[in-house]
Amino acid sequence: MRADLSGVFCAAATPVLEDYSADAKRLAAHCRQLLKDGCRGIALLGSTGEANSFSVSERMALLEAIVADGIAPDRLLPGTGVCALPDTVALTRHALSLGVSTVVMLPPFYYKGVSDDGLVDAYSYVIDRVNDPRLRVVLYHIPPISQIPIPDAVISTLIARYGQVIAGVKDSSGDLEHMAGLAETFPGLSIFAGADPLMLPLLERGGAGCITATSNLAAAQLRRIFDDRGNPDAKIAVQVAQARVVAVRTISSRFPQIPSIKAMIARRYGDDGWCALRHPFRSLSTEQRQIIGALLDELDADERASA
């Protein structure tokens, strides 16, 4: 694991206004809250952030607005990987120009069944074109959505070619054994769980933390787990925090996940503006929001009862 790259990173949702444009003000306020909650950083414009539903210029404008609003660039890990590599280069260079040096990079994801060599070529093209020694890349392995896994052989070749530029892997396979395998095979990389409940077991097997959706709602609990997992005096507190993380994640999976996360953020802030999404997603129905609200109320009541 890299000493300078570990902790709880939130894959922040991106609020949108009525005209579907990104709402930088709401997002900056949310980022500030997430940092207060205990996040080490914000992995904005990732899958949960509907990044690929925004154009390159919209993504650049949003990142600029967040930095201008005072969120420190070294706390930001934007997603920059798209299908067209010139755009991946442009987004990555733009992040660096703002002082944001660590990015989470999807492989090009339109064509399926891509060869290992082709994936190495793609990442190499981007890193060579960006050509900036400050760059740190977190490779983004998310086969359920991208359908393009990043095999170990590709990671090995990239490390041999680019050294410390290859900083980590966000593993959203949902498979703990795969994540732990990466941590074992690549001890110099920071391996992040893409699913909140798996951060704790991954940390125990050499992982670096998480980059996740549920941290929009349970970052304080994740931070507690991260800090106190080895502290014998905090065993119960860690268990309680983990139970909350698992429960919130389960509730967020009751309906489509990204609309659910947004509905839950709306409830958190008492701000219905958070419920809107870009197409092809739809906001949860009032009934669905009520079901989620009731489940969260029940969870809160249970926690109070056992406290």
Add this chain to the structure above:
Amino acid sequence: MRADLSGVFCAAATPVLEDYSADAKRLAAHCRQLLKDGCRGIALLGSTGEANSFSVSERMALLEAIVADGIAPDRLLPGTGVCALPDTVALTRHALSLGVSTVVMLPPFYYKGVSDDGLVDAYSYVIDRVNDPRLRVVLYHIPPISQIPIPDAVISTLIARYGQVIAGVKDSSGDLEHMAGLAETFPGLSIFAGADPLMLPLLERGGAGCITATSNLAAAQLRRIFDDRGNPDAKIAVQVAQARVVAVRTISSRFPQIPSIKAMIARRYGDDGWCALRHPFRSLSTEQRQIIGALLDELDADERASA
């Protein structure tokens, strides 16, 4: 089927230069040859054309160059569907601004498991924002790559909402029954086979033609099939043409298809410059090209022998 939208359309490959930029000159020359071969039009910047590996501005510049080079806009059906709908709007408006009114439109394809309503929302957003009565949309159903099928219910809703703007479907499912089902369910739409060997059986069941990769190499034969399929005096000529189409398609599937199509175009024109591809694809090896060349030589020899 729409009377004004039928025939053989080539999903043209996009030649690239050594710096990976699109080679508009080579592409315009290829388009001219394809029209001479008998294509009704050129579906450039589709899957075979590596469209999603090019940025929005590169795609616009390429389409402009092809029109400027003298290819008639009403012969062009560019792909304009990308993940970020503002870009789909921009690409579609840009095509219309050049006099190109018919486009082949992928649904947004990053997120998987999208609802029917979400797909309708996405296409509606684009059509409403483009807001041009000249627009004609060919919906692009290619589940093996996009992973986002376009269900009949989505098509019905879009037809009810937009009438003749919804002009057809390119069906690259590889499933003849699905294509024929679309032609039966939507007799007012032009249904195109995305696989060359299936154009003939689809035409016999109400289809409008094809939009395909092998037509980069066998457009003359496809045109023969299209024109003479009902002519009892041309039965053998149609059979011979179909056999050639099937054989060329089979050869193109011996190795990864898009690199193979490009290698076969290189052989056709005696122009190795055609072999280059954008990442994440790799050009065929010399050995692979020799195997394909030998298979094509054998096919030519067989045809001469039986002529």
